[in-house]
Amino acid sequence: MLRGVRTLAGRPDHGPGGSGNRSRGGVHPDELDSIIRTISSELNVAAGDPDLAVAVAKNAAKTVQLFCVKSEQLLCTQGEASQVIGPLTDGQRKNVAVVNSLFRLHGAVAKVISGLTSNPTLAEQALRSSLEGVQVLMAAAVEPLLQSVSDSLEAIIITMHQEDFSGPLSSGHRPEVPCSLYMRELQGFVSRSVADYFQHFQCLDFIYGRTESIAQRALLLFLRHASLLRPLGEGGKMRLAADFAQMELTVAPLCRRVSDLGKPYRMLRSFRPLLFQTSELISSSAVVGELIPYSTLLSFLFSRAPGELRSPHQRAEWSIARYSQWLDDHPSERDRLTLIRGALEAYVQSVRTRQGKEFAPIYPIMLQLLQRATSATS
Template identity: 30%
Template structure:
């Protein structure tokens, strides 16, 4: 294995003694020839990196798709009356699959190369983001269920960490930790907490999670349930919207406005069904609207 960094250093040093043509000594001519060879080698290393990308990316893309299917098994777990002494089966499946990927696929590649680093990061990021989304979409969830999910969050971090340091995912790592904290937060405090106000947790993930707190889940169905879509189809829709998002701008959540409108309509219907309830359910309605209005204020139709 040849390190491009080493070649770069050698090439630079080789060219350090370059002098104008016609005044080259035999030693300088050797240096010039070596510099030319190193330049050619650097170009070939770029080609080799592209080939490596073309090999490893399809493999890990396929592996990531399979991991997504395992994450979806989260919805087969009982988060209403869970067995807190048992590891969630989908977590065990994810751990086993990641171990297989590490020992049967990744060991074939040089872990110090850019293609390896980039591909592993992409796979880890997708598993973590997909997990957070599916965790937020699970309904219903009891207090014991939140404890079970909290344990799952710690275990998914450990599992993904076998192929990539989750802390290096930056914003996604922060969202994973913040979502875990959000689970145990009082409903009324959710719209005002730092995790939500600073969008550490994606606002749609916050809204989806709040749906899991409904006293009567059938009266507050999640958007995909209400529209008769599968979780896979709904996730694909959200992925397409995410591709349209203007990251890092004030408009980065604008592409989700129609999704918020659908959620808002469901909340209106839920409020009507619980109009005599001035307790927790009224607080839930207020919390959902508080989060939604913070990111998608009403459009000004007067201009």
Template identity: 30%
Template sequence: MDAKDVCIEIENDEFYSKFLVDSVKPLIGENISVSDQVNKLAVGIEKLSKSLEKQVLDKHNDLLTQASHISDLEAMLESVRGQVQNLLKGAEKLKDRVHSPYSTLEKQTLMLERVQITCNLLRHTSKILVSWNKLSSVKDNPAKEAMILFELNELISDYNFEGITILDDVIKQVECRKTDLLNNATDLLQSSLLSGDKTKLLQCFKVFHNLQCTEEQIKVTVDSILNDLRKEISTALNVQMVSIEVKKSSSGRVAPGKANIMNAHDFKVKLWDNIEKLFKVDVYNSCTKVVMLQNVVNELHAIGNFRNISKHFWNNLFLIFSAELEKSPLTVNQSVEIDFPKLLKCFNELLSRLKCRDLEMNRSSLSRWENAFLSKSLGKLLEPVRTMWHLNQVPNMDQIDNAVRVIAEALSISLGDKQLSISLANSVAKSIKQMNMEAEQRMSLDSDVAQIIEPPTSAQQKNADLCNTLYYFSSQIKRVLMNMNSMLPQESIQIVQNSLKDISSMPVLQLFAETIKNSLFLILMTMHDEPDLTRGDDPTNKSLSCSPYMKELQQFVSRCKDIYLSMFQEKSALDDCCVNISKACVECFIQHVCNVRPLTKFGRVKLQIDCQQLETALSPLVNDITELGDHYRQLKALQLIFGKTPQEIAKSQCEGASLPYSMVMMFLFSFAGPQLIAPHTCAGWNIPKLMNWLDSHRNEWDRLEFVAGALQRYQNHVRQNQIVAYDEVYPILLQLLEDGRNSLKKFSGNCGC
């Protein structure tokens, strides 16, 4: 059997395989007896032995060759070992040759080092003694003495001079002199800050600089000032101390029924006296010390960068004050919240007295009390507004005056502090917005509140009263702003003024304006039914009056102004409303006049008189008719063309008349014969439809094209009917059409359209 097969047989055998595993467990089985196991093991061992013998016989030549190779290897290893021994002996000799010079060099280096240390000690000792001898000559110059002492201290700290008896006494005296000099300079610093002696303060810092302790001394000095100031602030805000002082000051009073009220008032007065005294004396003195300290340090540029001493002190002052205030009792905090502007005034007055540009208010540390004050201020501003609307549908003047007084007080208490003024202005704006909102909620804007037939209804009167109330409220606030204009910041004034822009009587007046304009349009529509406009007799040397529709117009305008519009007191809004109505009336009048068909010479004279009377009719609305601007100029231009021929009208139009080309052309159709039909007649429209079209098509180009359509239709009619000559007005209309188009093109080019 092959050796490989023997191995496989043993590995696969259940009994033999147990002996191939590393285990401490017993290999004796339960089903086979011990003798059988021993016999089986013997059989297996015999198989392995035979397999080994067979392999040895098969490969005995290879084994002999390997055995010979092993002997060769052992000979080579023996040779290598001998060479290693020789190498170790050589290395040992080399070590002896290197070690001796190294030891000698090491000893010499150590000796040299000691010589150098000794030389340095002698050199430093010499320098120390020379510098020490210099001290005697600079006793009266602390700055130079400090410089020498610092140099001595540096020299002494470089080496250990223990055992050098010649320096023992010097080292002790150097330390003592340095301590004495520093103490003297510190004492002089404190006294100089108290007396404000800038010269001595400069000397102190020269000493500190030369001793290299400037930063430490500045920190100690500023911290000392802050600690002292913290105690003063704590004392000023100490409610027990304040109460004791109040009791002492009111001990002689006898008022049992008012004891608590007076005590609370006296406590508040005494507290603010303490705070104001604190800022005027203690805080101011501390700040002046630090500012002087900062100025002196700034002059000594060589001592380092200490540019923010006063800023850091100022910021710490706010932090300390706010911290002490937070620790104070509730009564103190409430007093500060109520009278927070007084606290800001103390800080602002302190800044103005110090005259230091680098310092500015650190409001973040006071935000808690400022926010509480603003919250209470907003409540005070809104309270009178809510109360007046809660009690009445329309507030009376006394209630409005009370609200305005509260607003004026809120604006006045912020004088001197821009940011607080702006914050209070925003609160005032909220109060104004609340006032406007309350009034708008009570106004009625339905269509029936603009009726102009019957006397004013209760709803109309209520709307007018609400508008007048808002106007009075707005005008009183504007008067307050005017009186305080030089004291309040412009930003605050602008905030309040912007909030007043929403208060106007215009929305209600606009309802009346629309109703009045519609009625005016209906009255002007009756112009086309006037028989005098078509009369054929000569009006020369006849005394003529205005048309009946114009008389009706005059009466209507006067009635609307006296009965309805006069209810409103806001002059600016009323004037805007009246001007709006007047412009609409003039525009509608011109459109109707230019489209009256037929129109005789007598009718033109009547319309000319009506033009003059229209100014009288509108006089209740506008005192000066020239305020209507282009509309007034167009009315005057219309008044002039009634006595002119078509050729003269066209010439005046080319010379720059104010009337639009489209209206002039529509008017010239009244001079033409029956074949040259008016534009709206060509379109099959009546006068109301024409007016609606003109109102919705205000673009002059559209109107010119509308007239051009009628001219084109007339041209077609002439050609179709082979009429020999055109109407004499037709060429004039064509020329005006061309001029009107060119004028619009030129205008569009100049505008960059």
């Protein structure tokens, strides 16, 4: 049994690792169909004999595994696999072809499994186990590209700090442009990434499952850096509010529906109204702690403080990029609140050193919110 499968999978001139297909990147569709037909037909023949069915299923699983090994050998792992500057490279085109071949094999074998109603569980388990390997290889094949796209999104988002949000309201009380320069660049990059790279994959659900994670990360980074902007004038608030609205449109191509992005999407929606609320209302908002972390709102309140009350990264003399990396490395609210507490304590010390008679109005609000946060996380 499965002599045909072993022959097709192992034949040096025609399998996924054969020289005849290196220019395409994946196995020829006709030969892939032949492998699938052989697996299906021999499993159907063995269906009446439980012991034989298990043996054939295990052999078919080995064929799938061999297909994965040879497909992995075809993958481009050099720098061109992760470039996102220009159009699809030959190496990226090869990786797309390999992933699409693996996707076709996965779907076909899954269909075979669904038709094995009379086969024992062991046969089904053997086949399903081999399909897990297919999924792992598909994920490994697209990971370099996905990581580059995610890194590029972060690099663009962080440039919001190069723009001026300190201005007052314009005479018409509306921002002069619908969104900021960095947001337009972000939108252009996402649109190009989808068109140049992701649309070539046939496994849409598989790709969406990963690009949605990129979109979630982008939303969280946007909220992080929006909360760190200072000084933030009334005109800057209006432009930032426009950026919030545009951010939903920006990540839309990376997911089926933006609402599918879950908590990051809800955080984006909940944060925007806070831009225009008083500090007292912000500190007592129902979303604080429940949806938006205390540390994020405290970071935002620094934008309303005088220069003497420095943000945590300013006190530590860190760049925005270094602080963002620190936040990635310290997801614990307790760690983040400790750093914020240090900034507030440094401010108190500076006021006492210059023998100031009172603190900035924002300070007691922030201190009270920090105390609530500390109690909630202890």
